[in-house]
Structures are given as C-alpha cells and as structure tokens.
Amino acid sequence: MTGGMVMGVLGGTVKGGVLELLTVFILSIFVGFEVISRVPTLLHTPLMSGTNAVHGVILVASIVVLAGAQTTTLQVLGFAAVLLATLNVVGGFVVTDRMLEMFKSKKKAAPAPADSGSGGSKPAAS
C-alpha cells in the first residue's frame, strides 16, 4: 500500500506515456536553442547564472523524494537533496538578479564601502 502511495506521488504529476515525455523533451531542446541564440554577449554571464537557477527545478524531485521517504536512509538522501536544490534555486536567482540590477539603475548604489571592508581582509596588493 505504501509503495502504491509513493508511486502515486512519483507518477502523479503527469499520467503521460514515455512518448509524451519524449515529445516534451525534444520540443524543449528546440525551444532552448531558439530562445538562447538571441542573447547578446554582454548578457552571457547573467544568462549562465539564470539558466543555472532554472535547473534548480530539481527541487521538485527532491521534495517528492523527501515527501515519500519512509526509511531513515531515504529521509537523509531526500533531506540532503532538498537542501542542495534549494541552494541552487535561491542562489541562482538572487545572484542573477544582482548582476542584472547593475544594468538597470544609474543611481549610485555604490556597494564600494562594503566591498572594501571585506576586500581589506584579503588584500589583493602584495
């Protein structure tokens, strides 16, 4: 019964067959190429960081694992996965946002004081 229930969780997302999943997969490849090929060089770094955040969607699978975990082993694995995936999602989006922030406002948000504070402890000048 428990197995069936967890199967329900795992398979409950989409009741599609293999072919349906493959279709989505193939179409996503084309969309990915198409959308990306228009990105200008100066946005390549934010792009890398932004796509990095998107693969944080692995958090979905990680939660599914932990939500269905009934042994300590699975709980440990699931917990670690959720933790790592959350870092991926949160870090990815926040870092990207910080980079893009710079392109937007021309206001002097000058993070220089904070930077020089931490930079002082690790002097670049030798």
Place this chain on the structure above:
Amino acid sequence: MTLGTIDLATGVNIAYLVAFVCFILALKGLSSPKSARRGNIIGAVGMFIAVGMTFVDGPVHNVALIVIAIAIGVVVGIPAARLVKMTAMPQMVAAFNGVGGGAAALADIADFVHHGGTIATWLQVCTIFAVIVGCVSFSGSVIAFAKLQEVMTGRPITYPGQQVVNALVGLGIVGLAAAVLGISSVPVLSVMGGLAVLFGVAFALPIGGADMPVVISLLNSFTGLAVAATGFVFDSIPLIVGGTLVGASGTLLTRMMSQAMGRSLTNILFGAFGSVVAGEGGGAAGEQRPVKSAGPEDIGTLLAYSSKVVIVPGYGLAVAQAQHTVKELADALEKKGVEVAYAIHPVAGRMPGHMNVLLAEADVPYEQLKEMEEANSELPSTDVVLVVGANDVVNPAARDSPGSPIYGMPIIDVDRAASVIFMKRSMRPGFAGIDNELFYDPKTTMLFGDAKDSLAKLVTAVKAA
C-alpha cells in the same frame, strides 16, 4: 461527477504549464538588458509555482523535514548570493551549479533505493545517466570553484599517466553502470556515483583556471541534462522542460565561449596534456629581462596629452575592485578633451560579459564599451592603450607564435597602438601562466602596483597635468 479529482490533477498540470511558460519567458527576457531583470523574476515565479505544486499534488510526509531543509537552504543561500563580490561571481555560479548536480544525483539514488532497483530498464538507464552526470557536475564544479577562488592553484594539474588513470576511472564507471543494469544493485549504483565524483575531479584538474568559465558553462548544461533525465525517472514534465532548456542553452553558450577563445572545446578540455612541454618552455624563458617602467606622474601626463586613449580592463582590475576608479580616470581624461573608450575582450574577467557587468556597476556608459573587433579597428589610430590587469587577452603570442598554448585565441591588438601601458602588480605572468613578449617591447611602459592605488594616482596626475 468525478470532476473533483480531475480538477485537482488538471489544475496542477495547468500550473506546471504556467511554470514552463515562465521558464521560457525568463530565458527570452535575458535577450536584452532592459527585460533581463524582469525575465529573471518571471523565472523565479515559475519556480515558485512548480515547487508549490509538489505540496498540492499527492500526499506529503516529512513536512517538517522539508521545511527545515528549505529553510536552511534559504538562510545560507540568500546571504551567500547577496554578499558575494561581483568579482567572485563565476565561482559562485560554479558552486550553485554543483549543488544542483548533487541534488539530482541524490534524488535519483533515493528513487532507486526506494524501488530496490526494480524499475523499468529504460528508467534504470535514465537513473544511471542522471547519477553519473550529476556527480561529475558536482565534483567538477567544486574543483572549478577551488581554482577560481584560488583555494588551489589555477594552473593545469597534470601528472604522468593521468590519461590512463582517467580512462580507467571512466571504464570503471561504464562497467559498474552495466552491472547496475544487470543486477539492479543499490550499492553498485552508489559506488558508481562515487567513481563519477572522482571522475569529475580528474576531469577538471588538468584544465587551467583561465578556461574554467567554459568548464562551468559545460557543467551547467550537464546539470541541466541530469535534471532532464531525472524528469523521466520521476515522470515529471517540469524537470524535463527546465532541465532540457538548460541543457540546450548551456551547450550553445559553451560553444560560443570556446569560439570567443578561438579554441575548440576538445582543446580546452584536453589541451593541457599536449601543452605541458610548451608551458614549461615558456616558464624557463621567463628569466630577468629588462622592462621599462615609469611612475604614475609621468604616465598621467602622457595620458592627459593624448588625443585618444583605450582602456583594456582585465581580471586584475576586478580583483582590485578598481572599476569605480577607472571610471574616475576616464572622466578626468574626458575633461581634458581626451577621447576614451574601453576595449572589452569577450572573455575579459572570467566569463563572457563579466567585465560588462563590472563596468556597468561603475556606471560606465555602454557606448564607451567597444567589443573586440570594433576596438581592434580603432587601435592603430590610438595614442595610448592602458592595460589594467589584463595579460593573456592582449598577448601577441596568441596571434604570432604557433607554439604558444594560447595560440589562436583572438586578442585585442594593443601592440598596434602608438604606446602601451601595462598596469600590473608584478612581472608574474597571467592566469594562463604564459609570458608576454609585449612587456619587453620598446613602446611598452610598465606601471607596477595595485591597480586601484595606481589608478587613483593617475587620476591625480591627470587632473594636475
């Protein structure tokens, strides 16, 4: 009517559909500086929806554990992302990529453990793929992080028989993968994952720090593919869409980055094995040779009385946090009627576009940022080129000496300007560890010291001139 249950499932699927559209719009938004930030926020919203649906779609146990794990991730992740310096961005991206790969591997191992390995063969193939690729991405990213953070040397690490060792580890992984398919054993899958972690390390070690951005980009697309494969295992379309989008875009970006360096991906990944001898030869030639150096006052005067100055910013500028000071210098020069432009190499900084981000932070107007080709056509009519903390991207060896490890990489032809000023901390060679002939050229003047200090002194000198 059974609409109640159908409605929930349909609702969840519609929500996922919205999430996919968000992911696609996010990537699309990144096509222009104006829409990029909004695009990123749309992506975050899509992620929120996708993750939220996991709580609606089916029974959820261990809620407390889930909440704690997410809370720890948020509490650690946000400050880490907020406080990291812009210069350290590449390694931060590497770190966040690595944890994603690790999460994918763990989720797949957990699924395999849960079913005791009794899943359809093609799902086993997906599981094996995701575990291998996720583990390689994880450990490869850790090494990339360590190299860029300079926790370990940025130089390629090679040792005799390395290729044999790597090949053996690779063969071991293939063998264990076959064994997993044959006997569906959880321990075998775990050992295979362990070997894949080892392989990620072995794969990243011989790659020099300067090439790491390409590796991070490649590993980013790897993680995407691992996530997509996990999507098949979990029968989850959000994972397939998200992972595949990243896999496709990452592949494209990786190719663009290698092109910007004028090298093939194969050369970047495996080039160290061939270039060890050339690298050592370069090192041996680095004995004391006379260079011309001058103080900031002289150089300030030279700059103030030029009509056209091109600044070539490199990673050294970023390390010294000198982007604001360089902007001050440009302003001071413009007040004197000097035409100022910045020549941006595609891989200046440590990732394509990294330097653009840093200069945007200092409010440098876009119009002054010249891409490499445009800058190269202007350099012959330039009086003074000021190279701030860049080396490899202006090294004529990349153009002229076929034996050099960086031969073939497109460079900014600073040697075509009337005079060249290198601002450097010391005579130490650049990130790639290659000596630069241009240092010894009669038209070159060195200005030694911390980039920020020297620039500040130049600002004073220019104002006084």
